[in-house]
Amino acid sequence: MNEMTEETEQKAEQFQLHRNHLKAVAYRLLGSAEEAEDAVQEAWFRLQRVELTGIENVKGWLTTVVSRIGLDMLRSRRAGLEVSEEEMFDEMSSDRYMEPEREVLLADAVEEALAIVLQQLKPAERLAFVLHDVFAVPFTEIASIIGKSESAARQLASRARRKVHGKKGQTVAHRTERDTLEAFLTAAYAGDFSTLLSLLDPEVVLRDDRGGEVKVVKGAERLAKEVAGKAQPAQFILVDGKLGLMAARNKTLLYILSFKLKEGIITEVELISDKRRMEKLKLSLLGG
Structure with a gap:
């Protein structure tokens, strides 16, 4: 029981440490403070279901989770x-x-x-642009989030950049x-x-x-x-x-x-x- 409590406390501490960063990522992706908060909360629920010792980079793991949640929300969002x-x-x-x-x-x-x-x-373009151009996430990590090659991730970001600017x-x-x-x-x-x-x-x-x-x-x-x-x-x-x-x-x-x-x-x-x-x-x- 004590080990479980200690693990939960460590997770909560790590989550709070990166919460503002996660909200910033989610907000840029979704453009909605309410939806961003929902995405961050869902990331917390998912963190509770995994072993903290199995996560090498907690910030990177949470960023990936929030990004995937945001991508799913973008794809299913109503007008x-x-x-x-x-x-x-x-x-x-x-x-x-x-x-x-x-x-x-x-x-x-x-x-x-x-x-x-x-x-x-498009959702994947937006994610690649926001993560790389705004938050400097490497294309190798972006590729794993969107399920495409690193080259494809670069192309998505480049295409998005041309549309934005x-x-x-x-x-x-x-x-x-x-x-x-x-x-x-x-x-x-x-x-x-x-x-x-x-x-x-x-x-x-x-x-x-x-x-x-x-x-x-x-x-x-x-x-x-x-x-x-x-x-x-x-x-x-x-x-x-x-x-x-x-x-x-x-x-x-x-x-x-x-x-x-x-x-x-x-x-x-x-x-x-x-x-x-x-x-x-x-x-x-x-x-x-």
Whole structure:
């Protein structure tokens, strides 16, 4: 009985020692704090069923177990809960993003963008990318987790990396467009009508698919009135290789804004919120 108690205590001590690491791995894999906690808890249950003396590297063993659990969860996961139309319009209300909360949200937007892009990866790609590129797990260990060769694991990570980062580097066009779009987003958030007008072509067109039908707004003044004071923190992202903006909440993509510009002036804006349309878009992080 004493030996059993001592073994259990040793397991608990080892598990607690690595718990934060395991939660970080699970969260990166799953993008959900609740699911990450479930995966870590399941790893604890599995640790209780094995002999501690038979484990050479406890941290490595637990990382492998959590990764396999996460991979199974990714493969069986149902489609994420849809955001209701009412919640989406609520999210765009500027009075919900007053300072200093907005600064926190802007910082979180980077994490949101990565989480959204990772959702596009196949389960094995996501696991290989997260374990190797984020947690520096060797490909030999990743290969054993996914049941493939080391070469295949490398290829999965490389493929995922290309999808996450897109083409390396920013083109001059992207930098120029980013300056314009940053000014547009700032002015929209602040309700700066005159600055918005200076950034919009007089004949600019906005197409907005919220509500199930495409709403078309033509003209700089109408579009400026439509967006002034209604912007929320958004993150730059490449949409099919072109610069755009995304808004997300709790790792759920709310909508994508794509733009057409001519000589630093916005000529077309498209707001895409339809889930089926967004799923067809190839999203990647800006900057490689």
